[in-house]
Amino acid sequence: MLMKKQKGKCTLCNQYFTSEDNLEIDHIIPQISGGKNNMANKQLLHNYCHHKKTTSDGSRERKSN
Numbered sequence: 001m002l003m004k005k006q007k008g009k010c011t012l013c014n015q016y017f018t019s020e021d022n023l024e025i026d027h028i029i030p031q032i033s034g035g036k037n038n039m040a041n042k043q044l045l046h047n048y049c050h051h052k053k054t055t056s057d058g059s060r061e062r063k064s065n
């Protein structure tokens, strides 16, 4: 479903997925930032793109407040 919605492309790097890529489901808005766990908030990314995004969007960080 996500694959069709994204036309077979990774939303981060804009490259087409191939059968050799490892894909991961990403929360567009991280759940730690109030993102919902539903289809509208999910996207498919390459695993390496997902890692790049999670290290930059703060979802890996623990908030202390």
Ligand SMILES: [Zn+2]
Residues within 6 Å of the ligand: 010, 011, 012, 013, 014, 015, 045, 046, 049
């Ligand atoms: Zn990608």
